[in-house]
Amino acid sequence: MELSTVDMKRCTLVRLGGRIDGSVAPELGSKLRAIMDSGRYKIVINMADVTYASSACLRELINAWKGCRRWNRGDLRLAEIPPNIDKVLDLTGLKTQFMSFATEAEAVGSF
Amino acid sequence: MSVLKHELRVAGHLSDLPLVMDFVAEMCHQAGVASPAAFDLQLATEEACSNVIQHAYGGAGGEFTVSFEVRGPDVAIIVRDRGRRFDPDAIPEPDVTVPLEERPVGGLGLYLMRQSVDEVRFDFSAENGNTLVMVKHNVATISPALEPAEQDDA
Numbered sequence: 075m076e077l078s079t080v081d082m083k084r085c086t087l088v089r090l091g092g093r094i095d096g097s098v099a100p101e102l103g104s105k106l107r108a109i110m111d112s113g114r115y116k117i118v119i120n121m122a123d124v125t126y127a128s129s130a131c132l133r134e135l136i137n138a139w140k141g142c143r144r145w146n147r148g149d150l151r152l153a154e155i156p157p158n159i160d161k162v163l164d165l166t167g168l169k170t171q172f173m174s175f176a177t178e179a180e181a182v183g184s185f
Numbered sequence: 186m187s188v189l190k191h192e193l194r195v196a197g198h199l200s201d202l203p204l205v206m207d208f209v210a211e212m213c214h215q216a217g218v219a220s221p222a223a224f225d226l227q228l229a230t231e232e233a234c235s236n237v238i239q240h241a242y243g244g245a246g247g248e249f250t251v252s253f254e255v256r257g258p259d260v261a262i263i264v265r266d267r268g269r270r271f272d273p274d275a276i277p278e279p280d281v282t283v284p285l286e287e288r289p290v291g292g293l294g295l296y297l298m299r300q301s302v303d304e305v306r307f308d309f310s311a312e313n314g315n316t317l318v319m320v321k322h323n324v325a326t327i328s329p330a331l332e333p334a335e336q337d338d339a
Contacts, residue, residue, distance in 0.1 A: 093203070093206065095202045095203065095206060095231055096199050096202050096231060096234075096235045096238075097199045097200050097201075097202040097203055126206070126224065126227065126228075128228055128231045128232060128235070128294070128297070129232060129235075129293040129294040129296075129297050130231075130235060130294075132293055133293070136285060139285065140285070140286070158220075158221065158224045161221075162228070162297065165281070165296075165297060165300045166279075166281055166293055166296070166297065167281030167282055167283075168281075168285070171284065171285045
């Protein structure tokens with residue numbers, strides 16, 4: 075898993091890459107929690123370089139999504155979702171729940 | 186029917202998952218399984234192994250095996266463990282149409298496993314423990330004859 079974050083003016087951009095399986099998903103969860111703990115609840119995750127994601131990854135995304143949206147303080151939005159990952163989100167009914175965008179710029183601009 | 190069959194034995198920790206995934210990826214490559222199907226097989230296998238590690242063995246570690254078998258055009262992945270008996274009927278299927286806020290956590294792994302392959306069978310016996318067989322149809326494109334098959338009838 076590769077993860078880098080950029081604090082933008084209106085949101086935090088997380089660029090995620092590699093394989094997000096059950097062995098690294100907890101690390102993704104703690105990175106996202108750290109962003110929220112610093113008071114930033116508007117998050118964009120660019121998924122372009124994610125090659126694999128299982129339910130362990132989805133659980134962390136769902137937890138962070140719920141954390142961001144609590145008390146209407148923010149949202150977690152996805153950008154540039156690769157086809158394989160898109161299929162997993164679709165199968166689990168998450169595609170209609172997460173706001174997602176074709177480009178990173180659109181996702182960042184949506185906040 | 187000739188069968189290409191390889192088996193991986195792991196200690197049973199979450200940190201073993203990348204090894205399992207590499208094994209499935211390599212075997213898919215050898216069997217000529219193309220990208221979307223190879224992704225599905227990796228996903229189903231990880232969900233199965235995560236269940237074994239976290240539920241059958243309760244996260245405490247416990248050896249299990251993953252077998253990859255090419256049966257003509259079909260691929261079968263068999264996961265065997267000796268942990269707690271797994272009862273798939275005890276896991277409610279998640280309603281993926283319900284808004285996230287109202288959904289209980291969990292159940293997605295088994296659901297994804299079932300969505301990713303064509304057959305899922307769970308068996309338990311006191312002698313052999315849990316056996317999970319997952320089969321995906323019509324995905325292998327390279328004849329097992331190209332690869333020396335391990336004649337393991339155990």
